Amino acid sequence: MTRRKTQSGHKANKPSQGGFVRIISGRWRGRKLPVHDVAGLRPTTDRVKETVFNWLAPEIHGARCLDLFAGSGSLGLEALSRGANHLTLLELDSKAAGQLKRNLDTLGTTQATLHQTDTLTYLANPGTAFDLVFIDPPFRRDMLSDVFRLLESNGWLAPEALIYLEAEKELGLPDTPEHWQLLKEKTAGQVSYRLYQREEL
Numbered sequence: 001m002t003r004r005k006t007q008s009g010h011k012a013n014k015p016s017q018g019g020f021v022r023i024i025s026g027r028w029r030g031r032k033l034p035v036h037d038v039a040g041l042r043p044t045t046d047r048v049k050e051t052v053f054n055w056l057a058p059e060i061h062g063a064r065c066l067d068l069f070a071g072s073g074s075l076g077l078e079a080l081s082r083g084a085n086h087l088t089l090l091e092l093d094s095k096a097a098g099q100l101k102r103n104l105d106t107l108g109t110t111q112a113t114l115h116q117t118d119t120l121t122y123l124a125n126p127g128t129a130f131d132l133v134f135i136d137p138p139f140r141r142d143m144l145s146d147v148f149r150l151l152e153s154n155g156w157l158a159p160e161a162l163i164y165l166e167a168e169k170e171l172g173l174p175d176t177p178e179h180w181q182l183l184k185e186k187t188a189g190q191v192s193y194r195l196y197q198r199e200e201l
Contacts, residue, residue, distance in 0.1 A: 021074040024050060026081030028107060035072045036099035044074045044136065044166065048188050052164060053078060055184050055195050056132070059162055060084055063131040066156065068119045068147065073100050075134045075164070080111060084132070087112040090119050120146055127156035136166040144174050152177055159200035166193045 020032040024046060044052075052075070053060070061083040067076035070089035080087045089112060091097040097116040104112050115122060120143070133151065137143045144167065151157050163180060169192045176182075176196060184195040 021072045021077075022046060023078055023081045024053070026078070026083065028077070028081040031081075031107070033073075033077070033103040033106065034099060036095045045188070048166075048186075048191070048193060049074065049078060051186060052193065052195070053082065056162065056164075057082075059132065064088075064129075064158075065132045065134070066090075066130040067134045068123075069135070069137050070100060070114075071096060071136070073103060075136065076112070077103070077107070079132065079134075080109065085111065088130070089114045090117055090122055092116065092118050119143075120150065123147065123150035123154060123156060125154065127151075127154045129158040130156060130161060131158050132162045132164070133157065134164045134166075136164075139168045144171075148174075148177055157198050159198070161198045163196040163198065164193070165196065166191060168192070 019035055019037065021035055023029060023031045023033070056079070060079055063079070063084045065076055065079045065084045065087045067073065067087065067089045070076060070091040073089055076087045076089050089100060091100055091114070094116060097114060100114055104114060119137075133156070135144070135147060137147065144165075157163070165174065167174065169187055169190050171192070179199040180196040181199055182194060183197055186193055
């Protein structure tokens, strides 16, 4: 879990993951999906994912979700499996994006849109409002302030959107917008993960 992240987003955990991510619950419960061997790719561990989706359980059904640094797609696909209405995934790395596309085809879903793109470039455009946003950026790249600013300034967040943030523990509590209320917070190893809710302005 301490491996440095790349732009692709999630955690490399190959000894226990075996090159796959597992969907824990919902319509695709128990499905294992391959993860491309991209340096720095870090699928969120099952233990963290279980906790996060316990937090999110009352809000998932019908939600429009945005996974900003999709990597393996572990978080976004779990949300879709549990009843989210639509998922938009952003992934810069071509190999990781290619594997994501194959996994979406395997699942046969029409409720997901994948963009192979740089997240900050994508967010710089006018957005549509999402109910739930997953932010799990590359470690030690100092991207969070730009991500927060673009989400807010370009209309990517619904009035009471939920924002999940996963970052290196050493970063400490990030400087989020004042109207983001911290709901939940935990640490696992070298990773801190938090759930915020945006208060309507």
